[in-house]
Amino acid sequence: MSDYILEMKHVRKEFPGVVALDDVSFSVKRGVIHALIGENGAGKSTLMKVLNGVYPATSGEIFLNGQQLDISGVKQAQAAGISIIYQEFNLINTLSVAENIFLGRYNGKQTVHWKALREKAKALIASLGFDFDVDKLVGRLSTAEKQLVEIAKALSFDAQIIVMDEPTSSLTEKEVDMFFPIIERLKAQGITVIYISHKLDEIYRLCDDVTIMRDGKVTGNSTVKDISRDEIIEKMVGRSLDMEYPKRTVTPGDVILEVKDLGRRQQLKGISFQLHKGEILGFAGLVGAGRTELAEAIFGADPADRGQIILNGKPVSIRSALDGKKNSIGLVTEDRKETGLVLAMDVTENTTITDLKSVSSGILLNRKAEEKVAQKYVDQLNTKTPSLHQKISNLSGGNQQKVALSKWLYSNSDILILDEPTRGIDVGAKYDIYCLMNELTEQGKSIIMISSELPEVLGMSDRVLVMHGGTIKGELAGRDMTAEKVMKLAID
Amino acid sequence: MNKNRSTLRKSELQFFFLENAVIIVLTAFVVFMVFYRPSFRSWANLTTIINDCCMYGITALAMTAVIICGEIDLSVSSIYAWSTCLFVILCNSMNIFSAAVITLLVGAVWGLFNGMLVAFLRMPAFVATLGTMYTAKGLAYYITEEKPINTGNPMLATIGKINIANISLVPIVFLIVLAVLYCIMRYTKVGRNVYATGGNYEVARLSGINVKLSKIIVFVFTGICSALSGIMYCTRVYSGAATYGSDLTTWCVAAAVIGGTSMSGGYGGVHRTIIGILLMAILFNALTLLGVDGSMQRFIRGLVLVVVIMFDAISKAKKR
Numbered sequence: 001m002s003d004y005i006l007e008m009k010h011v012r013k014e015f016p017g018v019v020a021l022d023d024v025s026f027s028v029k030r031g032v033i034h035a036l037i038g039e040n041g042a043g044k045s046t047l048m049k050v051l052n053g054v055y056p057a058t059s060g061e062i063f064l065n066g067q068q069l070d071i072s073g074v075k076q077a078q079a080a081g082i083s084i085i086y087q088e089f090n091l092i093n094t095l096s097v098a099e100n101i102f103l104g105r106y107n108g109k110q111t112v113h114w115k116a117l118r119e120k121a122k123a124l125i126a127s128l129g130f131d132f133d134v135d136k137l138v139g140r141l142s143t144a145e146k147q148l149v150e151i152a153k154a155l156s157f158d159a160q161i162i163v164m165d166e167p168t169s170s171l172t173e174k175e176v177d178m179f180f181p182i183i184e185r186l187k188a189q190g191i192t193v194i195y196i197s198h199k200l201d202e203i204y205r206l207c208d209d210v211t212i213m214r215d216g217k218v219t220g221n222s223t224v225k226d227i228s229r230d231e232i233i234e235k236m237v238g239r240s241l242d243m244e245y246p247k248r249t250v251t252p253g254d255v256i257l258e259v260k261d262l263g264r265r266q267q268l269k270g271i272s273f274q275l276h277k278g279e280i281l282g283f284a285g286l287v288g289a290g291r292t293e294l295a296e297a298i299f300g301a302d303p304a305d306r307g308q309i310i311l312n313g314k315p316v317s318i319r320s321a322l323d324g325k326k327n328s329i330g331l332v333t334e335d336r337k338e339t340g341l342v343l344a345m346d347v348t349e350n351t352t353i354t355d356l357k358s359v360s361s362g363i364l365l366n367r368k369a370e371e372k373v374a375q376k377y378v379d380q381l382n383t384k385t386p387s388l389h390q391k392i393s394n395l396s397g398g399n400q401q402k403v404a405l406s407k408w409l410y411s412n413s414d415i416l417i418l419d420e421p422t423r424g425i426d427v428g429a430k431y432d433i434y435c436l437m438n439e440l441t442e443q444g445k446s447i448i449m450i451s452s453e454l455p456e457v458l459g460m461s462d463r464v465l466v467m468h469g470g471t472i473k474g475e476l477a478g479r480d481m482t483a484e485k486v487m488k489l490a491i492d
Numbered sequence: 493m494n495k496n497r498s499t500l501r502k503s504e505l506q507f508f509f510l511e512n513a514v515i516i517v518l519t520a521f522v523v524f525m526v527f528y529r530p531s532f533r534s535w536a537n538l539t540t541i542i543n544d545c546c547m548y549g550i551t552a553l554a555m556t557a558v559i560i561c562g563e564i565d566l567s568v569s570s571i572y573a574w575s576t577c578l579f580v581i582l583c584n585s586m587n588i589f590s591a592a593v594i595t596l597l598v599g600a601v602w603g604l605f606n607g608m609l610v611a612f613l614r615m616p617a618f619v620a621t622l623g624t625m626y627t628a629k630g631l632a633y634y635i636t637e638e639k640p641i642n643t644g645n646p647m648l649a650t651i652g653k654i655n656i657a658n659i660s661l662v663p664i665v666f667l668i669v670l671a672v673l674y675c676i677m678r679y680t681k682v683g684r685n686v687y688a689t690g691g692n693y694e695v696a697r698l699s700g701i702n703v704k705l706s707k708i709i710v711f712v713f714t715g716i717c718s719a720l721s722g723i724m725y726c727t728r729v730y731s732g733a734a735t736y737g738s739d740l741t742t743w744c745v746a747a748a749v750i751g752g753t754s755m756s757g758g759y760g761g762v763h764r765t766i767i768g769i770l771l772m773a774i775l776f777n778a779l780t781l782l783g784v785d786g787s788m789q790r791f792i793r794g795l796v797l798v799v800v801i802m803f804d805a806i807s808k809a810k811k812r
Contacts, residue, residue, distance in 0.1 A: 091567030301698055339698055342691035344758035353688055353699045356681040364679045407699065 004066075005192050006051075006161060007031040011060030013046055020046045022216045024060070028161070028209070033183060033193045035203045035224065038236055038426075040215035044196050047213070048163050052084045053077040083154035084163040087424065089146050093139030097121060100138050101153045124152040127189075128182050142288070144175040151182065155191075162186065163194040168202060169424050172286040172452055173487065180206055183198075198426060200218045200229050212236055220265075233427060245459035246434050250441040251278035252462055255313075257415055257446065259298065262307035267293045268470045271307065275415065275448060278441045282448040282461030284486045290470035291450045292334060298448075299323035299331040311415075325354060330408025334419040334450070336397075340404040343393040347385050348374040350392050350403050354411035377406035382432050398429025405436070417439065417448045422456060434460060454483045466490050514750050514800050518771040525778045532781055539658040545664035545773030547724045548743050549765075553666075553673050555716035555744035556709075556765045560677070562690035562757025563610060563617035568718040569740035571602045575722030576732035577632045583645040583726075592647045596719050603715020604630060607708030625741075632734035636692035640733035643726075652727040662724045669717065673762045688708055691758030739793060746797045747772050749804050772796070 006028040013021040020280060021043050028034045038044050049055045053071040062069045064080055065351065071077050077084075091100050098121035121134040130148060138149060147167060154162045164183075168176045181207060186193055193206055203210060210227065212220035214237040220227070220235040257275040262268060268290055275281050283291045297304040300318040307314055311327055318324050324331065333339040341350050351374045352359050353407035359369040374388045381402040385395055392400060401421065408416055418437075422430045437447055437460060451457045457464055463477045471490040476482075509516065525532045551568050558565045575595050582591035609620035654661045677683035688696040689706040697703045721740070726732060747768035747781060753760025775796070779789050 299698075321698050322700045322702060331698060333698060338692075339694045342688050342695050342758065344691040345687065349684065349688075353684075353696075353701070356684055360681060363681070364675075365681065365684060411700070 003029050005064065007063040007066075008047070008051065011047065011050060011062075012058045013043075013050055013055060014058045017486055020216055024213070024216070024218055026211055026218065027221075028192055028194060031187060031189055031190050031192055033195055033206055035207035035210040036194055036196045036213065037198070037200075037203065037210060038219075038233065042213040042236070042426075043216040044213055045165060046216075048165065048194070049459045051077065052082060052163065062194055069315065076220045078157050078159075081158060081160035082163070083157055083159040083161070083262065084167065085147070085150040085154060085167065087167075089150055091138045091146055091149060093258070094137060096135050096137055097125075097132070097141070097149055098134040100149055101156050102135075103153075105156075120156070120352060121152065123310065124155050125149075127155065127228035129185060138141065142175075143170045144179060147171070148182070149177065151186070159191065159490075161192045161194060163196070165196045166424060167195075168199065170198070170452075172490075173454060174286060176202075183303045198424070200232060203232075204229075204309065233318040236427060244431075246282070246431070246438055246453070248460070248462065249438060249440075250278040252276035252443075252446075256311070257298075257306075258306040258310040260310065262294070262297060262309065264297050264302070264303045264304045264306070266470070268297060268304065271472055273299075273465055273472060273475075275446050276311070276462075277446055278444055279462050280437060280447045280449055282439060282457040282464040283448065283467060283492045284452075284454065284457045284464050285473075286452075289467040289490065291467050292419055293470070294467070295331055295419050295448070295450060298324070299329050299417055301331065325411060325413075328412065328414040330354075330413030330415070331418065332404050332408060332419060332421060332434075334423060336400050336404045341392050341400060343391070346389045346391055347378070347383075347395070347403055348388045351377055351406045351410055356405045373410055374406075377403075377409060380409075381406060381436060396426070396429075398425035398432075401425050401429065401433065405433070409440075413445070415446050415448070417450070419439075419450045421449060422451070422453070454486060458483065458486070498565055512570045512752075513803050515771065518750070519777065521775050524586050524600040525774075525781070528782050529778070536658060537781075541770075541773050541777045542663055543658075543660045544777070545769050546663040547721055547728075548737075548740055549666050549746060549747070549773075550669050550724065551714070551717045551721045551740060552744040552765050552769050553669055553762045554714040555761060556748040556751070556753050556762045557673060557677060557686060557710045558617075558714050559688045559745070559748050559753050559755060560757060562693065562743070563707060563710065564716045564755075565606060565617065565621045565711060566608060566741050567602065567621040567624035567628060567655060568714060568720065569737045570625045570632065571599055571715055571718035571745050572722040572725075572737040573633040573732075573734050574602070574628045575599055575719040576736050577636045577641065577734060578724050579723050579726050580641050580643045580730070580732035581635065583643040583648055588645055588647045588651065592723050595723055596716055599715040599719025599722075600712050601715070602718075603712040604708065604726065607711030610711065611704035611707040621655070629734055636732065636734055637680050638734070640731050640735075641732045642659060643706075644730070648727060648730060652730065657810060663729060665720065667770060669720070670762065670766070673713070677762050682706070682709060714755060724750075739790065742793055743772060746793070746800050747798075749800045755801060755804055774777040 004027045008024065008026040011021050011024045024043065024047055028049060029162055034459060036044050046055065050057045053076055054071045062071060092103070098118050101121045102117055102126060118134050125132065125134065125148065128148060128151060132145065138146060141149065168179060171179060183193055197203060207224050210222055210224050210232065211218060212232060214236060254277050255274045256277045260272050262271040271294060285291050296302040298309060299321060300323045301321045303319050309318055316327050318327060337343065342353070348370050351372050356365060359366050359373060371388050378385060378388065383399050383402040385399060392403060420434055439448060448458065449460060458481050463475060464481055464486060465475050466473045466486055468490055476485055501802035531537060551572065555565060555568060578598060579591055579595040582594055596612065606621050606624050609615045610617045651661060685696065685701045685706045688701055689703045693703060725736065747767050749755060750768035750771055751760070751766065753764060776789060779792065
């Protein structure tokens with residue numbers, strides 16, 4: 001048998017008008033953790049979808065254990081021992097853990113053998129070193145636990161290869177620390193893991209080999225210990241990045257927003273803080289600490305029921321997103337596909353969505369004016385799009401995020417709330433967004449940034465507020481802004 | 493490279509056929525009729541088709557807007573029936589213009605009622621408009637004492653007889669409604685907000701769009717247009733009855749979806765529905781000419797709806 005468990009040779013995949021994969025060859029050694037890295041739109045996900053039978057390849061061959069494999073559907077890939085865990089989980093929230101693991105395979109012909117099912121599910125979870133109630137509904141689990149259920153599900157198919165698509169993107173640092181040993185455990189069991197990620201730290205911590213992709217092609221293959229961070233970044237973006245975080249250049253001015261004793265139901269309690277003009281105020285904390293809820297309360301998407309919001313010294317009443325917009329507040333949500341952009345619309349329409357009045361003459365929309373606005377932000381944010389009328393769903397994650405930002409820049413928000421602004425986007429686009437944040441604060445705008453990536457919060461913020469359990473646990477500034485201090489406040 | 497290109501073309505061609513399967517089949521059917529039944533292409537028959545389909549077509553246009561907004565209105569057939577009854581009763585006691593204005597306003601109120609149920613009480617449109625469907629129909633039976641009623645209003649007869657080369661007033665009204673709705677949907681803030689609301693409700697809401705208003709507006713449009721369709725019918729039959737227009741809802745949904753407006757919301761356009769309207773009208777006219785009886789036609793109408801929505805679902809799945 002060859003050293004390689006998987007060899008994909010000269011794979012080409014075309015979509016109408018686009019070549020997504022161009023002569024990609026990708027080989028994975030048996031029993032390793034193999035990182036697949038690249039900017040969004042580089043073709044990683046497409047390659048994995050070809051492997052998993054979601055898309056048929058236009059041309060190319062796939063060998064598993066040296067034998068050619070004809071994958072024409074997800075079922076065949078599963079039967080061959082290839083499982084994929086997507087970033088957005090494939091779990092049904094209203095079913096139990098055991099039911100999710102064995103979904104569609106309830107071992108009896110027509111009936112469900114509940115007892116056997118539960119025991120098998122329990123054994124699978126136990127093999128990962130965990131123990132929890134398999135009758136619990138998946139909807140009640142934390143993201144990390146859902147991740148576990150997905151892995152257990154993959155194992156139940158006797159998977160030889162498990163593909164994980166950015167598994168840590170929605171996990172907190174603490175959860176990541178729990179998650180890595182699980183992957184190590186899989187490796188110890190002889191399972192090969194293909195690990196898709198944007199985070200270099202994780203790759204150095206976890207992976208044995210790395211393959212780097214750019215623009216539908218493989219640009220590098222190496223063992224992880226023989227390649228430097230700079231080399232990886234260079235191969236990803238085709239240029240080297242000087243710094244991960246640009247230097248802050250603005251000294252914050254007067255208080256622009258003051259929140260006093262804000263609360264909502266059981267989710268938020270006694271929130272008070274001040275935001276200064278030109279400041280980037282970071283909100284750190286674990287997932288579920290109440291940061292997104294706070295953002296929604298300030299913006300009005302889910303208004304507060306107690307406390308006060310004071311803008312420029314005047315108390316304001318914000319009861320809806322419309323009120324938020326009227327008060328020059330913008331919220332870039334954490335999930336751009338679900339709550340940030342209308343996927344059926346194009347770049348222009350998504351940009352002007354927040355203020356159609358300014359591009360109207362009388363009651364009629366002025367399309368030329370709209371295009372001018374869209375062009376302005378495409379240029380300013382360095383958004384890569386074939387045209388202003390490209391459907392937003394055809395852009396990569398980073399470029400989508402830039403459009404999601406554009407709409408609030410266009411509505412002239414003085415206060416921008418950015419919820420996980422760089423989640424799931426590539427290094428190049430991240431840097432663009434950081435630079436933009438600096439530029440905006442130079443223009444006198446103020447930014448509230450919520451992020452679960454500690455280096456980012458620490459690297460970009462002037463001050464950091466740490467939340468836990470719906471309250472603000474502490475404020476860190478200057479020298480106190482260290483990962484250890486943030487984590488200490490966030491965990492308790 | 494050459495080979496690659498041809499495979500690319502092939503998949504695009506397949507996609508085109510799938511997208512337009514229903515239109516292609518129906519067009520083939522029309523071509524067949526033109527040659528098979530010469531009476532089909534007579535001026536008298538063609539104008540009958542146009543006069544007929546524009547009546548329901550008015551409502552189909554508004555239904556398209558509702559569907560784009562991500563909703564559906566099952567009550568149009570009942571608002572239509574109610575409006576024929578109300579209009580005829582009013583015509584017996586006042587001039588037809590006042591009668592028409594009142595009927596349209598009441599239609600708007602029905603739509604407002606639907607819109608409020610959906611927007612403020614967050615009822616699924618399916619359920620809310622199903623309720624209105626029975627309510628409006630029930631009221632129509634009540635005010636007519638379950639009997640068709642007639643009017644001898646001379647003005648109505650005059651209006652009904654307007655006719656240029658066998659084309660009645662109805663297509664003209666249809667074109668006006670089309671122009672107005674098209675402009676609203678394409679060139680105004682209201683229209684764009686309707687697309688955004690249907691495309692993704694949460695995104696629209698979080699962009700500070702008044703999503704509730706968008707929904708209410710489309711339902712009010714539909715209420716008014718259903719009433720207008722009803723009035724147009726009265727100009728031809730001079731009578732009103734609670735039983736009129738029972739096939740209107742399926743007809744409108746089918747026309748909109750054949751035209752390429754997706755049931756999932758956010759995609760499509762009112763102008764596209766013209767194709768759906770014409771094809772539906774031609775199909776049923778042809779079936780009549782071929783001697784297919786009424787009950788069979790009803791069966792076929794249902795079948796067309798199912799097939800059309802099936803293709804809509806398939807092409808949506810393909811797009812993913």
